[in-house]
Every structure is written in structure tokens, then in C-alpha cells.
Amino acid sequence: MRNDVPATTQLIHKGTPLIDVRAPVEFAQGSLPGAVNLPLMVDEERHQVGIAYKEHGQQAAIALGERLVSGEVKRARIAAWREYLSRHPDALIYCFRGGLRSQIATTWLAEEGVDVPRIAGGWKEMRRALCERIDQAAEQPMLVVAGLTGSAKTVLINRLENGIDLEACANHKGSAFGRQVEAPTTQIDFEHTLAVQLLDRPGKLVMEDESRQIGNANIPLTFWHAMEKAPRIRVEMPLDWRLDQLRHDYIEALEAAFVARFGAEEGRARMKEQLSNSLKRLAKRLGNARLQRLQRLQALAFDAHDLGNTQAHEAWLGPLLTEYYDPLYRYHLERRQSAPAELHVGDWESCLDAARQWSA
Numbered sequence: 001m002r003n004d005v006p007a008t009t010q011l012i013h014k015g016t017p018l019i020d021v022r023a024p025v026e027f028a029q030g031s032l033p034g035a036v037n038l039p040l041m042v043d044e045e046r047h048q049v050g051i052a053y054k055e056h057g058q059q060a061a062i063a064l065g066e067r068l069v070s071g072e073v074k075r076a077r078i079a080a081w082r083e084y085l086s087r088h089p090d091a092l093i094y095c096f097r098g099g100l101r102s103q104i105a106t107t108w109l110a111e112e113g114v115d116v117p118r119i120a121g122g123w124k125e126m127r128r129a130l131c132e133r134i135d136q137a138a139e140q141p142m143l144v145v146a147g148l149t150g151s152a153k154t155v156l157i158n159r160l161e162n163g164i165d166l167e168a169c170a171n172h173k174g175s176a177f178g179r180q181v182e183a184p185t186t187q188i189d190f191e192h193t194l195a196v197q198l199l200d201r202p203g204k205l206v207m208e209d210e211s212r213q214i215g216n217a218n219i220p221l222t223f224w225h226a227m228e229k230a231p232r233i234r235v236e237m238p239l240d241w242r243l244d245q246l247r248h249d250y251i252e253a254l255e256a257a258f259v260a261r262f263g264a265e266e267g268r269a270r271m272k273e274q275l276s277n278s279l280k281r282l283a284k285r286l287g288n289a290r291l292q293r294l295q296r297l298q299a300l301a302f303d304a305h306d307l308g309n310t311q312a313h314e315a316w317l318g319p320l321l322t323e324y325y326d327p328l329y330r331y332h333l334e335r336r337q338s339a340p341a342e343l344h345v346g347d348w349e350s351c352l353d354a355a356r357q358w359s360a
Helices: 009-013 024-029 043-056 058-068 071-087 100-111 122-137 153-158 166-170 187-199 221-229 239-262 264-280 288-306 310-335 348-359
Strands: 018-020 035-037 092-094 142-147 205-208 232-235 342-346
Touching: 009 122, 009 187, 018 071, 024 035, 024 043, 043 058, 071 100, 092 100, 092 122, 122 187, 122 221, 142 153, 142 221, 142 348, 153 205, 153 348, 166 187, 166 205, 205 348, 232 348, 239 264, 239 310, 264 288, 288 310, 342 348
Parallel strands: 018 035, 018 092, 142 205, 142 232, 232 342
Antiparallel strands: none
């Protein structure tokens, strides 16, 4: 049998195929980028073995696991691994700590004449290496792109080779209206995805001005502190330009994503429900009278949208910006205890040029 492979970020950077033999519930909480979940034990089996371990010790747990995963069940698990390995012969296997579960999997495969190495230290050691990369990145030069809501800061970030799209890592646009069709990523998956973006960016980094929390995830503290101290450029664009951006990102693109996922009728219904619920989530901050006014305007916009007029949404997006998001953004700017240096303030194109010049 081949030796275990050290847990390094190079495995992720090279796109090494990975087989995660942990239970599905563990995989859902946080996986390694590029991994496929082909578990040794499914959730219920793992649960029963865990109880046996607590009540009767390791040997009893192992014996129960051998009984639960035997016969046809065992053959099916091995067949799933072999099928994947036939398509990805350079794949590696891992479990939580590179211990018993991955050892069992590789032993069973070896008995079938299939030799596959494990990752030493397993998921835990790989996660440590990825989180270490984020901490290292906090020492790299950073530039933050600031600006009012609708200033297309994310688009600007993605025009840069050294741009880090934190919202893409979180699968969330970072506001009450930021939820996407698919669920936001978990904290663990956010950190892993961020680390992957950082792997081939050893120099200067450019990021959008974000709250520490984006969707379900928090930016790691060392990285966040570095962002807070970083110099900034600020995009300033007129309201009608920003409304056009918001209509595209939060209405038209969202509708297209829902329709692609659920079909035309259900997709549009889900899109309306999400936008409506997003507005309701701001109830305490908007106040009852303002919320009801915006809800009426939103309902009228939905009717016009059904007739093909997406521009009607600007009737509620406009006051949402001018009465809520813009004052909130300025308030947070004023509360900053030590304001970072602003290297440039200007329109979108000039800020893109400024970011490119800083990066060079």
C-alpha cells in the first residue's frame, strides 16, 4: 500500500480529486474543496456507532460498525469508491483525522487490488493548512473598494486578477436582500473557499468593503482586522446608475437564477417571496409606516414585472436606498474610530483604474 500523503494546500491548488469517507452530516457542515462524499457509514450508522463508543468503548463501537457495514452494504460502499477511482485514479481518501475510517476504506480497497493513499491527518489537518493561509494573507498588502449600495463594487473586484470576491465565497450578496437561490455557505466552507482564492494570490489583494458577517459566515478575525486598517478607494455614482445596477443584480439576475432552478412559474413565485421577505426583515429598522409604504410600492412593482416592466422596481428600490441604505452606510463611516486612508474617490471607471495602478 502506498504511503500516506502529507496534508498541504498544494493538494487543493493542484485540484487533486478527494474522497471524503465521513458521514453526510459531517460533509454538509464543511468539506474540502473538490471533494466528493462517499461515506464509510451513513448518518444513522455513525450515530449508532457513536452511542456504542460512549456507552461501551472503542472495541464495541468497531464491532458494531463491522456488523452495520457488512455484506451487501459493504460491497456497495466499495463499489462506489472503485467507480470513482476508475475515473480519478489519482484520488486520495480522507476521514476526520486520517484515522480509523480512512484506514478501513483503504484496507478494503487494497483487498480488492486497488491501492489508494490517505491524507495524513485527514480533514482536520487540511483545514488547519487552509486556515493558516488566510492568516498569512492578513500580512499581505490590501486595498478595500468602498461605496454606497449599488456602486457595482463586486463587478469591479472581479475585473482584477488580484480581486478577492468575499460575497462569492459566502454565496450571499451581504445585505438583507443578498440571499441567492442556493443556501449561503457554512462558516467552514466559506473559510475553505476564501483560502482557495488566496492560494495563487501571494501579492497585493483587493476586496470589497464588507461587514464582518456575510450571510451565514464571518470573515476570519485576523483577516477582518487587516481589512479594517487597509487603504480605500471609494466609488461615487449617481442614484439612477446605482438603481440600474440593483435592478439587474437583485431583480433580473435573481429571477433568471430562480427560473433556471425551478422553472418559470415556480421560479418567479419564489423570487417574489424572497424579495418580500427580505423587505420584512428590515421592519424594525424601517418603522411600520415606511415599511408599509415600501411594501405597497413593491407589490405594484411585482404587478408591472409580470407585464414585463422590471424598471418598476425602482419605485421601491429608490427610497430604500435614499432613506435607509445610504444613511446607514454614511453613519458607519462616521463611527469609524480611525479612518483608513482614501487613496482615490471617483466614478466607477476611475476607481477601476486606480485599483489596477495600486495593484501594479
